[in-house]
Amino acid sequence: MSANIVERKERPALDPKDFKGEIHPDWCPGCGDFGVLNCLQRALAELGIPQHEIAIISGIGCSSNLPGFINTYGMHTLHGRALPCAQGFKLSHHDMTVVAVGGDGDGYGIGVGHFVHALRRNIDLTYIVMNNSIYGLTTGQTSPTSELGMKTKSTPFGNPEAPLNPLTLALGSGASFVSRAFSGNPKQAVEIYKAAIKHKGFALIDTFSPCVTFNKINTAQFYRDNTYDINKEGHDTSSIEAAFVLAMKDTYGTNRIATGIFYQNERPCYEETEKDTLSIPVVDHKLGISPERAKELKARFK
């Protein structure tokens, strides 16, 4: 039995080109998701994780098409269900690196119930939310992170609802790794993705990934003008209080939108509670019951 269920090996870097899928992305030219895909491919390559040891699991939406464009194992599941599928997969095959991906509608709208429980459960996987504050695939309706008053096809008189704050929600739900990246800042994004994948536990990277077609407010230029890197300004990532203060600032109305790693706390991940069962991956367990064990199982009912 391995002493540590979740291991992180140092491995030589691989070529990001080998992570390119056969299918060329069908995103709109200029879509932020291209940046996310490139950064994820680079992060995985730089960490030296072989493609066959990775599963990318998505929900439904423009961004959820990502697993089709990367050369790894993967699942393209239902709208809002990336996290349950990814967690079920991970517990069954915990030696693989699992990255769940999707959009803000997928993760913070229809799938938000799974999101908060995944945070507190702390299974060792990475979750990249490509946040563009709009529903793109359904042609431009309001999303859970659309700002108050934003005009969309479903809110022609302005969005009447306040946006959800994914970072404070995560921090309040027992998250062990909370971060934010911007697809237009690949250097920073790759470093955050690498740290998130290396993190032992559930790691959230809310990633600004602008929609060029339906969101004319939160554009790439908007984020270039308004974001800054908290990790360059001496933020203490071990302080949940400091993380809350930064995350609570109105990110959509100010010119000081914080990005970077807000909070990291390596508390024991879920897998540590199943040490015996996960001494080898469940998928490699021998199936069925021995005659001796069958007798014991029956004896309890006699």
Place this chain on the structure above:
Amino acid sequence: MASKNNTIVRIAGAAGDGIQSTGELLGKTCSRMGLHVLAYNSFQSAIRGGHVWLQMAIGTEKQLDHGEEPEVLLLFNKTSPPVHVPDVKSGGIVFYNAASIKKEDIESLRLDLNYYGLDFKTMVAEAGLTNVSPVMINVMLAGALVESLNLDPKVTLEFIKHKFLKKGNEILELNNKIFNLGFEWTKINVKPLELKLKGDNKPKLFMSGNDAIGMGLVAGGLKFYAAYPMSPATGILHYLSTIARSDKLIIKQVEDELAAINYAVGAGHAGVRAAIGTAGGGFCLMVEGIGLAGMAEVPVVAVLVQRGGPSTGVPTKIEQADLNLAMGGNGEFPRFILVPKDLEDCFYQAARALNIAEKYQVPVILMSDFFLSEHFETIDDFDFSKIKIERGKFMTQWNKNEKYKRYAYVEDGISQRVKPGIPGAMHLVVSDEHNEYGHLMSDVEAGLPHAREERIKMHAKRMRKIQSMIENGDAKPPVLEGDIKAETTFVTWGSTYAYVKSAIRLLEKEGIKVNNLHFTDVYPIPKEQTLAMLQKCKRLISVEANMCNSLCRQILAEIGFEITEHINRFDGEPFTGEYIVKEFKKKLEASKQLVNA
């Protein structure tokens, strides 16, 4: 009907009175003596305060239902007498808690019964016992039952020892004394019933249907179970949780049913045998996930335990009205639906469900119901050696030079499936329509000529699995039990099997010949064989615990044969043999009148 070698006992009181403990002591005494027991709980969705009762049929032979008229009645509280005294068989025994039920209130209800009030407090005080908790009345009443049924008290005492030893010698001694108090009192004061309840001395398994389903899943190689608690399926989660560590299983209570099914799909794709369990309402939330398993071709077993519906319905009562739901979902996809007929069958069908799921890479729905899952019964044995784990086209290596096609077009519709994580076979499983590699065609290709062709081919490939299930003999026709020349055939599915068997026994005693055409596999149904069987029957009457005849509608839809006579029950109580006989005789009478008119 009680006779010399069988009897019926009913125990009633408020939820929290400890009816289960008395029932357990009696049930274990019988099962350890090698007697057969079938116990049914009638309760409401309340933890304390509801009126609950437990009825046990006990006999030297296998008991098929819990019967109608109890011969021994044991009452805890004052709500009980008017509810239960009218049901007792004439000449029967009624024990009651004299501290809560007044003699004049109960004994005036009927004059043809033998009443015995037990005053627990006075009896323990007179015996000089101290530190007695009021719940220990259960043990005393168990003593009274064991003596009045002429059972072996040594067996009960042995079980008490097993149960209370961990609480220390003092507690154990006290329970022994209280048991003997009830036993000796009954010996002196109660006129015993003329019963010969002699077991074969081979201790039997005494368990619920949910326990049997859980054990069958584990025997069949289950490694992963996800659920959200919902009656009457929760027992499976409880049982599996107790053995999760010892048998190295991942048993997860998750945030909702949407999570449960999708966890299982993730696990199934990873390559482990995965299942979920829920009731109808929970299954409603899972339907999209079942479709995902169908489309992505991921093996997963869904246990659907039916209760009274619709909506939240009647959580603690029986109904068989979820077959449409099991057949539901958006679009068309292959699936398999099987329904165990009794508690023993729960074990074997659960293991079989896992094999079929992997062999065909489809969702398999195992349907149970409140009665089947929640009642307790004795089982002679489960033969684990009969369970063979067949993984179909699951591969843990990919050495071929060609690129792996997850959804390769093959004759039987079942493509080779690899364990994720092996080199050289990277692929995507998807919920969108796709080509052989799992590449999506939904976004930019759908509607183009080559994509239309691909859509037809891929949809047809998946749906060919249904034909394969029939051709390979995995989808089985119904089974005809009983006299082949019978004038009437009862048509049954699921738990109605046993009640009908009980009815047939009763009718045979009167010289009326009926048989039973029983469906275990309700989807797919092999058409030719089933049609031939139905056409040979002279008069068909379906027996279903619903109003709208789900099974008959399924038969009509699948093979175009209509059954026009029905016996239904949907008041929430399970059928009994006697109930079916009564309803059948009404039909006989009606047809006679029709002839005479």
